[in-house]
Amino acid sequence: MRLFRANLGKLRRRPASWVTFLLLVGLLALLVFFIVVATRQINDPQTALGARQFVTFPAAYELVLQLVLSLGGLLAVTYGAAIAGSEWTWGTLKAAVARGESRVLYTAAGYAGVAFFTWIGVVGAFLAGVAVTVLAALVVGAPLDGMTDVEALSRMPELFARAFLAVSMNAALGFAIATVARSQIAGIGVGIGVFFLEGVASVFLPEVLKWFPFAAAGAVASGTFGQGAAISSGLGTRLDPDVAIPVVLAWLIGSVAVACLWTERAEING
Amino acid sequence: MAEAASTVSGGSFALATEGLAKRFGRQVALDGLDLRVPTGVVYGFLGPNGAGKTTTMRILTGLVRPDAGRVELLGRPFGRGDRRRLFDVGALIEGPAFYPFLSGRENLRALAATGAPTSRTRVEDLLGLVNLADRAGDKVSGYSLGMKQRLGIAAALLSDPKLLLLDEPANGLDPAGIAGMRDTLRALAATGTTVFVSSHILSEIQQLADVVGIIARGRLVREGPVEDLLRAAGTVRVRVDGTEVAAAGGILEVAAGPGTVAADHGPEAGWLTVRVDPARSAELNRALASGGIFASRVEVGTTLEALFLELTGTHPDVGSGGPEARGPGAGGPGAAPSTGTGTVPGWPS
Numbered sequence: 001m002r003l004f005r006a007n008l009g010k011l012r013r014r015p016a017s018w019v020t021f022l023l024l025v026g027l028l029a030l031l032v033f034f035i036v037v038a039t040r041q042i043n044d045p046q047t048a049l050g051a052r053q054f055v056t057f058p059a060a061y062e063l064v065l066q067l068v069l070s071l072g073g074l075l076a077v078t079y080g081a082a083i084a085g086s087e088w089t090w091g092t093l094k095a096a097v098a099r100g101e102s103r104v105l106y107t108a109a110g111y112a113g114v115a116f117f118t119w120i121g122v123v124g125a126f127l128a129g130v131a132v133t134v135l136a137a138l139v140v141g142a143p144l145d146g147m148t149d150v151e152a153l154s155r156m157p158e159l160f161a162r163a164f165l166a167v168s169m170n171a172a173l174g175f176a177i178a179t180v181a182r183s184q185i186a187g188i189g190v191g192i193g194v195f196f197l198e199g200v201a202s203v204f205l206p207e208v209l210k211w212f213p214f215a216a217a218g219a220v221a222s223g224t225f226g227q228g229a230a231i232s233s234g235l236g237t238r239l240d241p242d243v244a245i246p247v248v249l250a251w252l253i254g255s256v257a258v259a260c261l262w263t264e265r266a267e268i269n270g
Numbered sequence: 271m272a273e274a275a276s277t278v279s280g281g282s283f284a285l286a287t288e289g290l291a292k293r294f295g296r297q298v299a300l301d302g303l304d305l306r307v308p309t310g311v312v313y314g315f316l317g318p319n320g321a322g323k324t325t326t327m328r329i330l331t332g333l334v335r336p337d338a339g340r341v342e343l344l345g346r347p348f349g350r351g352d353r354r355r356l357f358d359v360g361a362l363i364e365g366p367a368f369y370p371f372l373s374g375r376e377n378l379r380a381l382a383a384t385g386a387p388t389s390r391t392r393v394e395d396l397l398g399l400v401n402l403a404d405r406a407g408d409k410v411s412g413y414s415l416g417m418k419q420r421l422g423i424a425a426a427l428l429s430d431p432k433l434l435l436l437d438e439p440a441n442g443l444d445p446a447g448i449a450g451m452r453d454t455l456r457a458l459a460a461t462g463t464t465v466f467v468s469s470h471i472l473s474e475i476q477q478l479a480d481v482v483g484i485i486a487r488g489r490l491v492r493e494g495p496v497e498d499l500l501r502a503a504g505t506v507r508v509r510v511d512g513t514e515v516a517a518a519g520g521i522l523e524v525a526a527g528p529g530t531v532a533a534d535h536g537p538e539a540g541w542l543t544v545r546v547d548p549a550r551s552a553e554l555n556r557a558l559a560s561g562g563i564f565a566s567r568v569e570v571g572t573t574l575e576a577l578f579l580e581l582t583g584t585h586p587d588v589g590s591g592g593p594e595a596r597g598p599g600a601g602g603p604g605a606a607p608s609t610g611t612g613t614v615p616g617w618p619s
Contacts, residue, residue, distance in 0.1 A: 091367030099385030
């Protein structure tokens with residue numbers, strides 16, 4: 001527990017935590033801005049209508065969540081990689097091991113701290129995204145009645161649980177990659193590379209790639225609010241949200257296990 | 271690694287290794303290293319770059335596993351699964367490692383959350399000890415190298431260790447910092463803490479260490495109390511007129527024995543170094559005088575640096591005026607003796 005607490009203290013002070021969060025919120029705001037612009041496409045009524053649906057609640061909840069998951073998923077990978085990689089780059093893992101700390105516990109506690117901050121980031125970004133979307137809805141004149149949709153709100157806890165699972169897995173993936181690479185930069189680079197590679201490969205092998213981490217993470221919280229399912233279904237072949245849960249869980253546990261075992265067996269030379 | 275029942279030294283040493291071996295690919299880092307570090311001493315661990323010092327330190331702290339050999343820490347075998355033995359060991363390896371975005375105090379607290387339980391008052395005490403109390407709230411990224419080093423020493427002392435392993439602790443320290451570190455380490459040794467220090471500053475080790483171990487190419491080449499080693503490796507250096515070097519060399523060889531005399535070249539031309547018990551310096555001077563040669567100076571003794579250079583087969587890299595100047599006198603009075611025959615001695619390479 002003291003390791004976990006110490007990690008929270010470190011991550012709270014770490015610039016990467018705040019930079020990642022602000023980047024996510026900034027990108028969300030930018031995307032919503034583009035959607036607002038799209039609603040002004042008077043020459044293309046279909047596009048304008050589609051864009052307007054994006055900022056209409058309760059489906060907008062899912063839109064925001066999907067944006068948080070897709071953008072946040074990539075950022076979670078880089079965040080996890082940055083935290084894990086720096087332990088090797090800065091030699092702080094070495095210092096802890098030389099004090100007799102368990103490598104597995106240290107790594108697991110390190111990941112737990114990352115997961116905790118990732119969750120806070122998702123909640124914060126979601127709330128910021130909803131606020132921006134409300135502003136957008138007001139700008140385009142979309143109704144806000146759906147915001148208080150009881151059924152939608154009652155599903156919020158499940159929605160967040162799914163989102164937390166998805167981004168936690170993304171962070172774990174980056175964490176594991178950087179641990180294996182023993183480098184912050186390499187971890188971030190490889191994490192981003194895997195993200196885009198999976199995206200490109202899914203065009204050609206959708207049935208295979210839907211089981212891969214980023215696709216599965218995207219599927220976990222999709223279709224939660226009906227209309228959102230229609231929106232997200234256009235993004236490609238996806239796993240059923242309930243099937244995606246164990247898949248994402250397996251990726252998460254596998255990634256953390258790889259990070260822990262790799263650290264346990266590694267020779268710490270740097 | 272070691273079986274629990276058997277110890278390298280019978281448990282009588284603070285640190286001991288036996289046949290320690292480690293390879294990195296084709297590179298041999300350690301080749302059967304045997305160390306014996308008595309309890310409560312300052313042990314100077316010396317060796318040229320790449321000799322295996324840091325690899326040894328890493329093995330001693332469980333960062334790296336040896337390919338062969340045994341390690342004993344604080345009288346008990348240390349191997350895989352014995353990480354809690356490190357609760358009584360403090361270490362600074364390859365320079366201090368800290369989070370740059372945290373303050374010195376926060377870094378120590380973060381580190382104190384690992385390994386042996388450590389109180390907050392201990393952190394404050396150590397910040398005071400290394401003279402960082404005033405800057406403890408500043409981010410480490412703003413620290414100078416010397417301040418980071420001092421913080422690293424404080425970090426190594428967090429668990430109030432019985433065995434302290436320090437890799438180049440004087441790096442980046444100013445003279446006052448070095449003197450402070452020396453006092454601290456001596457004080458720790460006086461209270462029974464064993465201090466194991468690797469350093470390239472040989473004059474510092476000569477002042478600080480009770481016992482030294484010198485390694486080269488992954489093996490121990492000499493180990494023992496500093497005074498004993500220096501006495502055993504004693505030399506007499508004689509200064510004569512430049513035109514009389516050859517004649518003086520001949521006389522000294524007759525007096526001290528074949529292969530004991532080396533003549534210096536370059537800036538130190540005129541000096542002859544004789545590998546002989548320093549107690550025989552008067553005898554050598556008398557022999558020269560009998561031969562009609564009068565020494566303008568006679569110096570006795572050697573330095574740890576000279577001994578180190580001889581044992582490790584290394585030589586000064588720069589500032590020696592080229593290969594010709596790489597004679598035993600290149601380091602000034604007290605520099606290493608050569609095993610040459612007295613005319614054109616050179617450093618082993």
